[in-house]
Amino acid sequence: MITVSEHEAGLKYVRGKLVGTIGPGRYATWPSPVEVHRVDLREQSLSVPGQEMLTADKMPVRASLIVHYRVADALLHARASTAPLPLLYQAAQVALREAVARVTLDALLADRGVLTAQMPERLGGDARRLGFELVKADLLDLTLTGPAKQAFADLWKAQKEGLAALERARGEQAALRALANAARMLKGNPELMNLRVLQALQAQPGKAPPTIVLGAGGGLLPVAGEPAADAVGEDG
Numbered sequence: 001m002i003t004v005s006e007h008e009a010g011l012k013y014v015r016g017k018l019v020g021t022i023g024p025g026r027y028a029t030w031p032s033p034v035e036v037h038r039v040d041l042r043e044q045s046l047s048v049p050g051q052e053m054l055t056a057d058k059m060p061v062r063a064s065l066i067v068h069y070r071v072a073d074a075l076l077h078a079r080a081s082t083a084p085l086p087l088l089y090q091a092a093q094v095a096l097r098e099a100v101a102r103v104t105l106d107a108l109l110a111d112r113g114v115l116t117a118q119m120p121e122r123l124g125g126d127a128r129r130l131g132f133e134l135v136k137a138d139l140l141d142l143t144l145t146g147p148a149k150q151a152f153a154d155l156w157k158a159q160k161e162g163l164a165a166l167e168r169a170r171g172e173q174a175a176l177r178a179l180a181n182a183a184r185m186l187k188g189n190p191e192l193m194n195l196r197v198l199q200a201l202q203a204q205p206g207k208a209p210p211t212i213v214l215g216a217g218g219g220l221l222p223v224a225g226e227p228a229a230d231a232v233g234e235d236g
Helices: 076-080 085-103 105-111 119-129 148-187 190-201
Strands: 001-002 008-014 018-023 024-028 034-040 043-056 060-071 132-144
Touching: 001 008, 001 034, 008 076, 018 076, 034 076, 043 085, 043 132, 060 085, 060 119, 076 190, 085 119, 085 132, 148 190
Parallel strands: none
Antiparallel strands: 001 024, 008 018, 008 034, 043 060, 060 132
């Protein structure tokens, strides 16, 4: 007795010859020369591990793929090959390489979906030929290798350095505007100037109090030095 479940298809062999399929149910195969082989029709997955390949602009990348499939035609699946699953795996490898070879690195980094969008067309035909139905194909990992990785790192560094320089320039402009505004306010408000002086005289914790010179005239005044020659009296 053999039981074919609801999610299975039974392949009926008579004296070693495949004559058709049978649906779910319980069958007696003895003592008649009939054999029944069960085929699972549920969705399954196939992983294509990361492999290095070249984009359209000859930049190396490493990509991995996962393929979701199910057996759609059990009779064709049994007659197509002695090992249909390895053939599907090889077809997925070729389809992934062809998809990567048709796009540039910039397009690939901008939208990884450009690879999986081509899979139904590229891999679907091989899957149907083996009795499979391609449910979907998802890109698992995409990494840069060799010069592509270095070029991307240099580009990222240059962009971040440019943003940092722009932020420094904005900070300096804001500081200059604040100083200019403060200078205009102090010029027309002597009381505010005195208040600012008092604030400056207050020493910060852990720092020495500042030294402020008040009442200095215009220009630079010498603190110490040799007397000038023409400053000596006429008497000698």
